[in-house]
Amino acid sequence: MVVSVHVAPPDFDRVFAALGDHTRRDIVRRAISGKEGVLELASHYPMSFAAVQKHVAVLEHAGLITKQRVGRRRVVRTNPEALLVARRLLDQYERLWRARIDRMNELIAETAGAIDTVETKESKR
Amino acid sequence: MVVSVHVAPPDFDRVFAALGDHTRRDIVRRAISGKEGVLELASHYPMSFAAVQKHVAVLEHAGLITKQRVGRRRVVRTNPEALLVARRLLDQYERLWRARIDRMNELIAETAGAIDTVETKESKR
DNA sequence: CACTGATACAACCGTATGGTTGTATCAGTG
DNA sequence: CACTGATACAACCATACGGTTGTATCAGTG
Structure with a gap:
C-alpha cells in the first residue's frame, strides 16, 4: 500500500x-x-x-x-503496469530507429538520381 | 569485430x-x-x-x-536487435499475464454461469 | 614521417550491490 | 494467550560499479 x-x-x-x-x-x-x-x-x-x-x-x-x-x-x-512502462520505452527507441531507416531510404531514393554529382562528402569534421 | x-x-x-x-x-x-x-x-x-x-x-x-x-x-x-531481445522478453511476460487474466475471466464466467445458468458465455476471448 | 585527434585502458577510490547470519515483528492457530 | 509460521530488518563482508586521472595506442593529416 x-x-x-x-x-x-x-x-x-x-x-x-x-x-x-x-x-x-x-x-x-x-x-x-x-x-x-x-x-x-x-x-x-x-x-x-x-x-x-x-x-x-x-x-x-x-x-x-x-x-x-x-x-x-x-x-x-x-505489476503489469511496470512491465508496460519498460516496454513502452523500448518501443519508443524502436520508433526512433525505424524513423531513421525511413529517412535513410528517402535519402537513398533522392540521391539515386544525383549519384554522379556529389560523391565523397566525407571529412566534414 | x-x-x-x-x-x-x-x-x-x-x-x-x-x-x-x-x-x-x-x-x-x-x-x-x-x-x-x-x-x-x-x-x-x-x-x-x-x-x-x-x-x-x-x-x-x-x-x-x-x-x-x-x-x-x-x-x-x-543495435536494434539487442533492443528487440529485451522487448521480446517483456512481451513474453505480457503474454503470460494476459493468459492468466484470461484464465481468471474463464473462472469468473464459469462461476457466473453456475449462479445464473447461462449468461455471458462469449467472454472467452 | 612527425604530429595530433580520437580512443582505449590501467590504477585507484568511494559507494552500491548481492550475499550471509542473526534478531525482531506480527498475525493466525491450537 | 502462548506458540509459531511468515516476513522484515540490521549488521556485516566481498565484489561490482560509476566515477576520476593518467598513460598508451593508433590511424589520418599536414
Missing part, C-alpha cells in the same frame, strides 16, 4: 536495473501467477530466504511487484 | 543492467541516429570522457551498440 501513490516519473533506472538480475526476472515471471508467498518463492532459489526477500524488496521498490496479505503470508504478484 | 560471434544466449542480465543507467539509456537513444563518435557523445554529459567511454564499453558488451570506424573516429550506433 505504501508504495507508489504517485508513480509520476516512471523510474526507468530502478525498473531496468531490477530486471538486470536473472533471479529477479525469474521472480517476476513466477509472480505473474500471483500465488506464492515470499517463503515459497525463496524455495526455488539456491540462496537464503533473506537474500530472496531482498530481491523481492528491490522489485517492489521498482514497482514491478506488489504484495498482498493472504492468510498469514504475503502473496507476491507482478 | 571481436565481439559477439555467437550471441547464442541473449544475455538479458547485461542488456537490462546496461539499460538500468540513465546515462547509458541516453547514449542508446542518441546512438540510434548513428552519427556521433565517442568524443562527441561524451560532450553531452557532465562527466569525464573516460567515464562515457566506459559506459559505451558496457553497452557494447551488452550488444546494445556497435562501433564503426569512420575517418579517425569510431561512430557509435545502437
Whole structure:
C-alpha cells in the first residue's frame, strides 16, 4: 500500500536495473501467477530466504511487484503496469530507429538520381 | 569485430543492467541516429570522457551498440536487435499475464454461469 | 614521417550491490 | 494467550560499479 501513490516519473533506472538480475526476472515471471508467498518463492532459489526477500524488496521498490496479505503470508504478484512502462520505452527507441531507416531510404531514393554529382562528402569534421 | 560471434544466449542480465543507467539509456537513444563518435557523445554529459567511454564499453558488451570506424573516429550506433531481445522478453511476460487474466475471466464466467445458468458465455476471448 | 585527434585502458577510490547470519515483528492457530 | 509460521530488518563482508586521472595506442593529416 505504501508504495507508489504517485508513480509520476516512471523510474526507468530502478525498473531496468531490477530486471538486470536473472533471479529477479525469474521472480517476476513466477509472480505473474500471483500465488506464492515470499517463503515459497525463496524455495526455488539456491540462496537464503533473506537474500530472496531482498530481491523481492528491490522489485517492489521498482514497482514491478506488489504484495498482498493472504492468510498469514504475503502473496507476491507482478505489476503489469511496470512491465508496460519498460516496454513502452523500448518501443519508443524502436520508433526512433525505424524513423531513421525511413529517412535513410528517402535519402537513398533522392540521391539515386544525383549519384554522379556529389560523391565523397566525407571529412566534414 | 571481436565481439559477439555467437550471441547464442541473449544475455538479458547485461542488456537490462546496461539499460538500468540513465546515462547509458541516453547514449542508446542518441546512438540510434548513428552519427556521433565517442568524443562527441561524451560532450553531452557532465562527466569525464573516460567515464562515457566506459559506459559505451558496457553497452557494447551488452550488444546494445556497435562501433564503426569512420575517418579517425569510431561512430557509435545502437543495435536494434539487442533492443528487440529485451522487448521480446517483456512481451513474453505480457503474454503470460494476459493468459492468466484470461484464465481468471474463464473462472469468473464459469462461476457466473453456475449462479445464473447461462449468461455471458462469449467472454472467452 | 612527425604530429595530433580520437580512443582505449590501467590504477585507484568511494559507494552500491548481492550475499550471509542473526534478531525482531506480527498475525493466525491450537 | 502462548506458540509459531511468515516476513522484515540490521549488521556485516566481498565484489561490482560509476566515477576520476593518467598513460598508451593508433590511424589520418599536414
